[in-house]
Amino acid sequence: xxxxxxxxxxxxxxxxxxxxxxxxxxxxxxxxxxxxxxxxxxxxxxxxxxxxxxxxxxxxxxxxxxxxxxxxxxxxxxxxxxxxxxxxxxxxxxxxxxxxxxxxxxxxxxxxxxxxxxxxxxxxxxxxxxxxxxxxxxxxxxxxxxxxxxxxxxxxxxxxxxxxxxxxxxxxxxxxxxxxxxxxxxxxxxxxxxxxxxxxxxxxxxxxxxxxxxxxxxxxxxxxxxxxxxxxxxxxxxxxxxxxxxxxxxxxxxxxxxxxxxxxxxxxxxxxxxxxxxxxxxxxxxxxxxxxxxxxxxxxxxxxxxxxxx
Amino acid sequence: xxxxxxxxxxxxxxxxxxxxxxxxxxxxxxxxxxxxxxxxxxxxxxxxxxxxxxxxxxxxxxxxxxxxxxxxxxxxxxxxxxxxxxxxxxxxxxxxxxxxxxxxxxxxxxxxxxxxxxxxxxxxxxxxxxxxxxxxxxxxxxxxxxxxxxxxxxxxxxxxxxxxxxxxxxxxxxxxxxxxxxxxxxxxxxxxxxxxxxxxxxxxxxxxxxxxxxxxxxxxxxxxxxxxxxxxxxxxxxxxxxxxxxxxxxxxxxxxxxxxxxxxxxxxxxxxxxxxxxxxxxxxxxxxxxxxxxxxxxxxxxxxxxxxxxxxxxxxxxxxxxxxxxxxxxxxxxxxxxxxxxxxxxxxxxxxxxxxxxxxxxxxxxxxxxxxxxxxxxxxxxxxxxxxxxxxxxxxxxxxxxxxxxxx
Numbered sequence: 001x002x003x004x005x006x007x008x009x010x011x012x013x014x015x016x017x018x019x020x021x022x023x024x025x026x027x028x029x030x031x032x033x034x035x036x037x038x039x040x041x042x043x044x045x046x047x048x049x050x051x052x053x054x055x056x057x058x059x060x061x062x063x064x065x066x067x068x069x070x071x072x073x074x075x076x077x078x079x080x081x082x083x084x085x086x087x088x089x090x091x092x093x094x095x096x097x098x099x100x101x102x103x104x105x106x107x108x109x110x111x112x113x114x115x116x117x118x119x120x121x122x123x124x125x126x127x128x129x130x131x132x133x134x135x136x137x138x139x140x141x142x143x144x145x146x147x148x149x150x151x152x153x154x155x156x157x158x159x160x161x162x163x164x165x166x167x168x169x170x171x172x173x174x175x176x177x178x179x180x181x182x183x184x185x186x187x188x189x190x191x192x193x194x195x196x197x198x199x200x201x202x203x204x205x206x207x208x209x210x211x212x213x214x215x216x217x218x219x220x221x222x223x224x225x226x227x228x229x230x231x232x233x234x235x236x237x238x239x240x241x242x243x244x245x246x247x248x249x250x251x252x253x254x255x256x257x258x259x260x261x262x263x264x265x266x267x268x269x270x271x272x273x274x275x276x277x278x279x280x281x282x283x284x285x286x287x288x289x290x291x292x293x294x295x296x297x298x299x300x301x302x303x304x305x306x307x308x309x310x
Numbered sequence: 311x312x313x314x315x316x317x318x319x320x321x322x323x324x325x326x327x328x329x330x331x332x333x334x335x336x337x338x339x340x341x342x343x344x345x346x347x348x349x350x351x352x353x354x355x356x357x358x359x360x361x362x363x364x365x366x367x368x369x370x371x372x373x374x375x376x377x378x379x380x381x382x383x384x385x386x387x388x389x390x391x392x393x394x395x396x397x398x399x400x401x402x403x404x405x406x407x408x409x410x411x412x413x414x415x416x417x418x419x420x421x422x423x424x425x426x427x428x429x430x431x432x433x434x435x436x437x438x439x440x441x442x443x444x445x446x447x448x449x450x451x452x453x454x455x456x457x458x459x460x461x462x463x464x465x466x467x468x469x470x471x472x473x474x475x476x477x478x479x480x481x482x483x484x485x486x487x488x489x490x491x492x493x494x495x496x497x498x499x500x501x502x503x504x505x506x507x508x509x510x511x512x513x514x515x516x517x518x519x520x521x522x523x524x525x526x527x528x529x530x531x532x533x534x535x536x537x538x539x540x541x542x543x544x545x546x547x548x549x550x551x552x553x554x555x556x557x558x559x560x561x562x563x564x565x566x567x568x569x570x571x572x573x574x575x576x577x578x579x580x581x582x583x584x585x586x587x588x589x590x591x592x593x594x595x596x597x598x599x600x601x602x603x604x605x606x607x608x609x610x611x612x613x614x615x616x617x618x619x620x621x622x623x624x625x626x627x628x629x630x631x632x633x634x635x636x637x638x639x640x641x642x643x644x645x646x647x648x649x650x651x652x653x654x655x656x657x658x659x660x661x662x663x664x665x666x667x668x669x670x671x672x673x674x675x676x677x678x679x680x681x682x683x684x685x686x687x688x689x690x691x692x693x694x695x696x697x698x699x700x701x702x703x704x705x706x707x708x709x710x711x712x713x714x715x716x717x718x
Contacts, residue, residue, distance in 0.1 A: 050529050069532065077529040083522035087324060099316050100530050144526070 001064040003028050003152050003183045004049060009058035011044055018044035020207045021058075026185055026200070031178050033198035034187040035291065041207040042187040043080055046156055049185075050077050062152065073102055076150035080157045080187075082141050086130040090121075090140055093129060094147065101148040108147060115143040119169065135166055142170060146177070153177065155186040159193060171197060191288040203291060210298045211290070222285045225257040227266070230279035237270035313531045317539025318546065321514065325547045335551050338502055339558075345498065360442045361387040361411050363401060366418035368428070374456065378449040386445070393417070405435050413442055427454065493664035496587055497633070499555070500657055501626060503591065507548040508598035508622055511541060512615055515606030515695070533696040537603055537688075545595045552591060556584055586663050586673075593680045594656025598622060600684060604691035607698035625653040632658055640666040650676055652683035 002025035011019045019041045026032045036042050047053045049060055051067055062071045085093055091112060098108025116122045119139045124132055129140065138161060145153065158174075159167045174184055174197065188194060194201060194215075201218065203211035211218065230252055238246045238253060242261035247254045257263060263282045270277060285293075325331055362379070366372040369390070376388040391397050398417075404410045414434035421428050432446060452473065459469045518524045527536055605618045632654065636645045640662045649658040655676040662668050 052525065052528050072530060075529070077526070079522065079525040079529070081522040081525060083518075083524070083526055085320075085324070085523060086521060088320075096316065096320055097526070100313060100527070141526070 001028070002026055002061075003063060004032075004185065005059075005061040005064075006045070006049070007059045007061075009045070009048060009055045009060060011048060011053065011055050017207050019048070019055075022204065022207075022209050023058075024202045024209065024212050026183060028183050029178065029181050030183060030199045031174070031197050032183070032185040033194040033201040034185060034204070035189065035191070035194060035201055035287075036187075036204040037189055037295075040204045042204065043156055044207075045204070046077075046154055046185075046187060050075060050154065073148070074151045076145040076148065076153045078141060078145045078153075078155040078158055080160075082138055084129045084137060084141060084144075087128060089126055089128055090116075090132070091125045094125075094140065094144055097144040098147040103148055111147050111149075112143060115146065119143060119173070135162055138162060139166070139170075142173075151182060153182055153184045155184070157188055158186050159188065159190070191286065191291060195287045201287075203294065205295050205298060208298070210294050218290065219284050219287075222290060223259070224282050224284045225259070225261075226283040226285060227253075227255040227257060227263055228279065228281045228283065229253045229255065229270075229277060231270070231275050231277050233275045234273050235275070236273055237266060237275060240266050240269055242266050313535045314539040314542065317531075317536055318543035321540055321543025322546050325510075325544065326550060331547065331551070334506065335554050338499070338506075338551075339555050343495065360413035360439075360445075361389075362413050362442070362446070363389040363391055363415040364418065365391045365393050365397060365401070365415060366428075367393055367420050368418070371418070371428070371453065371457065375449060375453045378453050378456075379445070402433070405433065410435075413439065416446060490665070492583070493661055496583065496664060497657060497661050499552075500587065500591055500594065500660065501630070503548050503552065504594045504598050504656065505622065505626060507544055507595055508602040509615075509619075510547075511544045511599040512602035512606035513612065514540060514544065515603055516609060516612060516615060519606075519610065534692045537692050537695050541596065541599050541603060544599065545592070548591070548595055549588070552588065583664055586660050589677075590656040590660040593677065593684065596684045597652065597656065597680060597687065598626075600687045600691045604687075604694045604698075607691070607695040626657070629654045629657040633661070636662060636665070641668075646672065650679060652676075652680045655680050 004024075004026040006025075007023050009019055009022045011017075022041070022045055034042050034045065044053070048055045049062070050072060051060075051069060060067045063074065065071065085096075088096070091109070094112035094116075095105055095108045098112065099105060103111070113122075113125075116125050119142070121136060121139050124136055129137060132140070142158070145155070153174075155174075158170060162170065171193070174186075178184055186197075198215055200214050201212065202209060232251060235248060235253075238248060238255070242257050242263070242265060243255050244258045244261075245256040255266075257266070267277070267280055364372050364375060366375075372390045376390060379386040379388050391401075401412070401415045404412050405414070412435065414432055417431045417433065419429045419431075430450060432443060434443065456469055456473065459472070460466075464472075518527075524536065601621060605615060605621060609615045609618060632645075632648045635642070635648065636658060639645060645658075645662065648654055649662050650672065651658075659668065659673065659676045663673070
């Protein structure tokens with residue numbers, strides 16, 4: 001039973017189409033990445049998932065049931081635009097938000113203290129929210145999303161605006177939550193985060209879905225034909241027949257191999273020529289490269305008027 | 311229901327702890343009191359203590375008029391002068407100097423025929439000083455009557471008893487001056503409070519819009535619950551404020567000072583008046599704050615709200631205008647009709663109740679009409695709120711708002 005299922009969801013605002021015919025499913029216990037450049041329709045899709053807006057057509061199901069507001073008690077949502085009551089003290093705020101999600105005051109307070117400890121904001125809990133830094137406020141918002149121990153956690157750009165230390169702290173927290181069996185969906189335009197964290201991804205561009213599936217499966221569709229070489233000496237091996245394309249930045253070369261070519265032979269010939277190799281790495285394409293390739297491909301297809309295969 | 315309570319409580323606690331609440335609680339009644347009682351005090355004082363000069367060739371008449379202007383409620387300072395061109399020039403110059411305290415001068419021209427009245431011309435410092443003019447005209451008439459009666463051969467004591475002021479006993483309904491003052495005070499208090507808290511509702515919605523907090527809220531609770539909680543929370547703050555005022559008034563009213571002010575008669579504000587004031591405040595607040603909520607949801611900033619402000623101010627201003635219809639004839643047809651208009655009932659029906667006995671069916675009808683209107687406005691407001699609260703950036707036009715109403 002999928003936790004989230006979108007079927008042919010469509011949403012238009014006035015003249016702009018925000019989401020066009022989007023379908024995907026999120027399996028329980030997975031970490032799902034919703035990717036796309038700015039303005040591609042990520043936030044619009046998320047808002048429809050939690051009933052802030054209603055799709056023009058198509059259906060949204062949560063926990064295997066058609067959308068009902070009551071199901072939101074099991075969802076934790078962190079919006080892209082952070083919002084907290086500025087004049088309220090941190091702890092009061094967390095308890096208030098916890099109560100709105102159906103907790104009693106004691107439980108909310110206990111969990112809020114526990115989370116504050118874990119995210120290292122305990123010294124700030126008796127301050128007013130407006131006195132805190134942006135990063136602090138984001139952590140508070142993060143906690144408020146998790147207080148009611150939701151089964152499904154939806155986060156819109158959770159790491160934007162955080163310093164690397166805090167970003168890692170939150171990433172680790174998300175990984176912990178997944179280990180506990182929660183399902184996590186987050187949107188981002190930072191591909192490196194997705195590569196590290198996600199099991200499944202869905203890539204949207206210009207309000208259309210252009211790629212979806214499990215991380216491993218998507219990567220396996222693309223051959224491991226990228227090679228990075230650090231070397232000193234003779235650069236002649238760059239003209240080897242296995243090399244399709246190459247860039248040489250003074251001792252740091254990035255190559256694309258021809259289809260079916262063996263990287264091993266390239267290494268052997270370079271060594272024979274007397275080139276000193278300090279690093280030789282055969283790689284899959286990065287998600288970023290796949291993304292860029294897909295986006296340009298879809299732009300071309302749109303111009304040609306062909307339907308897009310997802 | 312639980313969510314509405316949570317939202318209302320948060321809103322209430324946050325507002326009641328602010329310094330603005332404290333200041334408004336103390337300042338509004340003071341300002342209102344000064345406005346209502348102070349203005350009537352000032353106009354009456356000006357009349358009694360003016361300084362006028364009487365220029366007359368008839369010393370007896372001048373002395374009588376001076377006596378008249380200094381007895382009873384009048385406390386005028388009067389100079390007696392004989393007419394000449396030099397005196398006229400001096401007086402005119404005196405009126406033109408900035409720091410002279412002469413209010414004006416009365417020039418009496420003696421009649422050319424024996425039985426005719428003298429003619430009077432009054433040259434005031436300020437053309438708007440009608441109060442002094444009225445007192446002068448009354449006193450001149452009295453003096454002339456008195457002289458006429460003496461001329462007819464009546465004795466001084468007979469004349470005095472004839473001309474003594476008539477006292478009307480109003481002890482059954484309380485001193486009508488204070489009762490009227492109190493009704494006026496309640497009217498302006500209600501006007502201020504409805505205006506203030508209506509705008510507060512709109513402002514608090516805009517605040518949540520700019521801080522984007524409602525996106526978190528809407529992911530958990532319904533927009534209707536949020537709207538209801540907000541209106542109830544802000545409204546309770548208003549009620550608290552009124553309760554504080556009423557309590558303070560009751561405490562002051564039980565002191566000997568208040569008893570001496572009301573001449574031991576009725577308290578200026580009765581329990582019935584307070585009951586209706588609170589009841590009409592609740593309805594009036596619900597009515598105007600739901601309009602304000604819709605306005606708040608439609609706009610993005612305080613500046614934009616200011617432009618739409620007139621939707622709140624216009625009906626309230628209309629009520630103010632209608633006061634002039636209601637004061638002289640609180641039971642006229644026009645007064646009955648306007649006080650039944652739901653937008654005006656909170657202010658005008660309440661005002662009529664203070665002044666006169668309003669039939670029970672009219673009071674009942676006004677509450678029924680207001681309830682109906684409030685429900686209708688809340689229905690519209692919650693729809694506008696639901697959609698409008700998520701719209702950023704551009705201001706919606708009328709056709710878009712109509713579309714929001716159909717949107718489910």
